[in-house]
Amino acid sequence: MMKKILLFTLISVLGYTHVSAQDILFGAKAGLNFASVFGDNTDDYETVTAFNYGVMAEIPISDSFSFQPEVLYSGQGYSFGDNTVALNYLNVPLLAKYYVVKGFSLEAGPQVGFLLNTNDDGLGIEDDFDTVDFGINLGLGYKLDNGLNFSARYNIGLTDIDDIEGFSGTNKNGVFQVSIGYFFF
Incomplete structure (x- = not known):
């Protein structure tokens, strides 16, 4: 399913030739x-707060539709008790x-994330996470005429992030994200 979504997005963007560089x-x-993690045995997991930052482009398709690829550093993870598991990703939302x-605007699309590193407060589970994470983003955005923009979105993870032997x-x-950005004209 994810491959079909990515292929459709790519064909849609590359197939549209009316867009000029300007x-x-x-x-x-x-x-x-x-951010947190949902699934099996996660009832005691709590949300962690972290940063996201990166670059983006907006490619107009029509007056009402645009394609917005991004490359973002995204601090994610979860906490339980006095322990925090930090999962730092390089995410590519489309x-x-x-x-x-x-x-x-209403925003939606797939995302692939690449695990950059982990920090598990000395729990010894740093190597127990998959290095690639797929998800779907759903959100809202508002762009001012001067290029300043705001967004709120939720990323629903589709990939099992655990790579724990015997589990x-x-x-x-699961990540709720709020951002402020600026488009350079």
Whole structure:
């Protein structure tokens, strides 16, 4: 399913030849993540707060539709008791944006994340996580005429992030993200 979504997105963007380089916007963004893990044996897991930051582009497809690829550092993870497990990813969301009215958009699309490193407070589970994470983003955005923009989205993890020998459960990332960004014209 994920391969079909990525292929459709790629064909849609590459198949649209009317976009000129001057129509494409490039920008940077930063914000906060409120992250946890959901699945088996996660009832005691709590949310951790971390940062996200990176670069983005907006490629107009029509007056109402745009394609927004991003490359983001994303601090994620979870806590339980006095322990925190930090999972730091390089995420690549590929978002379709639909402008409901001028400036206000609905956003959705797939994401692939690459685990950069972990910090497990000395629990000894640093090597027990898959290095690739797939997810789906759903969110809202607002872009001002001056390039300043705001977004709120939720990333629903699709991949079991655990790679623990002998553990048959499934655990997935769940991240609520708020960001502020700026498009350079």
